[in-house]
Amino acid sequence: xxxxxxxxxxxxxxxxxxxxxxxxxxxxxxxxxxxxxxxxxxxxxxxxxxxxxxxxxxxxxxxxxxxxxxxxxxxxxxxxxxxxxxxxxxxxxxxxxxxxxxxxxxxxxxxxxxxxxxxxxxxxxxxxxxxxxxxxxxxxxxxxxxxxxxxxxxxxxxxxxxxxxxxxxxxxxxxxxxxxxxxxxxxxxxxxxxxxxxxxxxxxxxxxxxxxxx
Numbered sequence: 112x113x114x115x116x117x118x119x120x121x122x123x124x125x126x127x128x129x130x131x132x133x134x135x136x137x138x139x140x141x142x143x144x145x146x147x148x149x150x151x152x153x154x155x156x157x158x159x160x161x162x163x164x165x166x167x168x169x170x171x172x173x174x175x176x177x178x179x180x181x182x183x184x185x186x187x188x189x190x191x192x193x194x195x196x197x198x199x200x201x202x203x204x205x206x207x208x209x210x211x212x213x214x215x216x217x218x219x220x221x222x223x224x225x226x227x228x229x230x231x232x233x234x235x236x237x238x239x240x241x242x243x244x245x246x247x248x249x250x251x252x253x254x255x256x257x258x259x260x261x262x263x264x265x266x267x268x269x270x271x272x273x274x275x276x277x278x279x280x281x282x283x284x285x286x287x288x289x290x291x292x293x294x295x296x297x298x299x300x301x302x303x304x305x306x307x308x309x310x311x312x313x314x315x316x317x318x319x320x321x322x323x324x325x
Contacts, residue, residue, distance in 0.1 A: 113150040113170040114209040116268050116281065120163040124200030134195045140167065140325060142184055148175030153225035155319035158287060163201045166319050168229075176206060176272075205273030211248070213265045215257045225324035226263055226283035230290075233276040234314040236307070247303050248280070255298035261285035262295075276313045287318065 123131040135154065143149050148171050155166045175181060188196075196202065236244050253265050263283040270277050289295055298304075308314070 113172050115171045115173055115175065115271075116207040116209070116266075116279075117169040117171050117176065118205045118207070118273075119167040119169075120201060120203040120205075121165045121167070121199055122163040122201035123165070123198075125198045126195055131195070134191060135165075135167070136323060138189065138192065139195075143169065143181075144325060146175065146178065146180045146184070148172040148178060148181075151225075151325070153324040154322040155229055156322045157317065158228065158320045159316075159318040161317060163203065165322075166229075166317075168225075173208075203274060205270055205275055205279075207268030207270050207279055209266060210269050211253075211265075211267040213253050213257060215262065218263070225321055226285070227321050228284050228286050228289075229317075229319045229321075230282040230284060231317045231319070232280045232282075232315070233278065235277040235312040236310050237312070240307070240310045244278070244307050247307050251301060251303055252298060255294070255301075256282065259289055259292055259294040259298065261289040261292075276315060287320075290318075 121131075121135075126134075140152055140154070144152055150170045150172065152167060152169045155168065157164045157166070248267060256262050256265055261284055263285065265283075266281040268279040268281060270279065
C-alpha cells in the first residue's frame with residue numbers, strides 16, 4: 112500500500128530550464144518509477160512566489176527508499192545525472208508516513224489523476240500540544256475544508272526523514288480560486304486555529320500548480 116509520501120524540492124540554479132526539465136521528465140523521474148514501491152508521481156511548480164520552485168511528489172510503499180533497487184540508482188548515476196545534481200541550488204528530500212486521509216462525502220475512494228493544485232502546510236508543535244492539534248484537524252479544520260467547493264482531499268502525514276517541520280497537511284484542490292471562497296476564509300479564521308498557530312514551530316505554507324503527471 113502506498114501509504115508513504117516522498118517529496119523532493121528542487122531549485123535549478125545554474126541548470127538551464129530546458130535541460131532541467133528534460134533530465135527530470137525523461138531520466139530522473141522515470142528511473143524512480145521503475146523501482147518497486149514507487150506507485151505514482153507528479154511534478155508541481157510553485158504558485159506562491161517562494162522557493163524552492165519545483166516539487167516532485169511520489170506515493171511510495173514503506174521501505175522503498177531503503178531498498179537495494181533504490182540505492183542502486185545512486186550507485187549507478189549517469190554522467191548527466193551527476194552533472195545536474197551537482198549544479199542544483201537546492202535538492203531537499205522529505206519522507207512521510209500517512210496518519211489520515213479524508214475526502215468529501217460521496218467522493219470516489221481514489222482520485223483519477225493528479226490534482227491541478229496543491230496546498231502544503233507543515234508545522235511542528237510542542238509535545239503537550241499534539242493532542243489538541245490532532246483534535247482540531249479531525250473535529251474542525253478538515254471538515255470545514257472538505258465543505259469548500261473544489262477541495263478534493265486532505266491527507267495528514269508525519270515526517271520520518273528529512274528536514275523541516277514534523278507534521279504535514281497535504282491538500283488536493285481544483286485550483287487557486289478555492290482560497291478566495293468564503294468557506295475557506297471561515298476555516299482559517301476560527302479561535303481554535305489561532306490557538307494552534309500560537310504554539311506552532313517552523314510553520315511552512317506552500318502552494319503549487321501541476322506541471323506534469325506521470
